[in-house]
Amino acid sequence: MTSPSNTPAAETNVIPIKVIPPTPPAPPASPAGAMIRTLGLVSAICGLIIVGAYQGTYDAVAANKRIATERAVFKVIPAAKSIAEYVAQPGGGIETRVGAGETAMVPGAVKFFAAYDAAGKLAGIAAEGGAKGYADTVRIMFGYSPDCQCVVGIGVVAMRETPGIGDKILTDKEFLANFTALDVKLKGDLAALANEVKAVKHGAKTNPWQIDAIAGATITSRAVGKAINDSAQALLPRLVPNLDQLAGKS
């Protein structure tokens, strides 16, 4: 901005007005070489520091993420002792997923976890779902039991709901009682859920596929219902016909 070619033009513009005092001469500009050298040096140093930090923390971060996922699964399926990660492909069919986070998923594919108990028997399926809550997306993990075809537990993966109001979905006993056996049976043709999972006004629950919302936290309760419904609608029609693929594992 203080290149020498601009300065004389600016001064000839100023002089005829005569009211503005002469501007002090612009301080000499630093040579471009020095700027480039400094910026290059700073970038190199900073690049090294960032790479070092990334490499140094990579294993710990990956382990933390794995533990967090395992904990979330174990919470919704208490009998679980080990988990395996699977993907339900959009065209139907399920595949094991190795190297979580590195292989790109096909659009429309749904990730889920098969949980096994101490004897190596399939204890349940856990999957994530998300829906818009009051403040931001409420992301939940729910446990599905193939035996009763119902949701047997939920946990929150991430939410920014109002503390003391929306976050009651974690603590409210009446609300959590909805998820001891929430009906998610499939229709006869296995193409969709027989009944849409939905949160209803507090006290209005009449069917096993309805969720009794928390009074005062209806929006968050509805988000939980929608998250389970959307995820189950996408996952279960692909999962249920292939359940025997998961059961054999020990």
Added chain:
Amino acid sequence: MNPNAARTWDEFMEGIWHQNPVFVMVLGMCPTLAVTVSVVNALSMGLATLFVLVCSCGLVSLMRNITPKEVRIAVYIVIIATFVTVVDYAIQAISLKLYDALGAFIQLIVVNCIILGRAEAHAAKNPPLPAMINAAGMGIGFTIGLLALGVVREVLGAGTLLGVPLFGASFQPWVIMVLPPGGFFVLGAWLLFFSWLARRKLRKQQAKLVEATQNA
């Protein structure tokens, strides 16, 4: 104490008391109000900022003689962003739960005016050691400020301290304290308290002065 050491000590204490970034300069209000819902969050945010402050001021100061003034802000920002990235990875490695709780405010340390202010006003003009000492003072002052808010908000808003319940089951938490308005209430109360302290000190000094003149 030799005068040099005394000066360094003053520069260290400056950030903690006379120029406290939260209560005196009222800088960095965004993280101050947003993350102080609990003591753990406040402490981690304070320590993260402290680390970024000290490291970036050290590096800025090391490079002060070869940094042309035209590109100085760019240089500061790159340096600050680097250390923020380091902190970001470190917190992910320590605890994902904490990382989720602090959310975007870790990355936003980059634009925390306390850090850029220190780099421009102090580190760019002083050798590395004094610059880092001054930065450490500011960082500790900021941490103390955050803790002052975090303790009050967690105790009143959740009835716990560091997650340990204080009042028993019959306590009804004062939820508004952990919501955004509570942040403003508590900050306002602290500012009021410190301004009252300052005024009282001033009044005492004036009274002493009047007394001295009357006696003379």
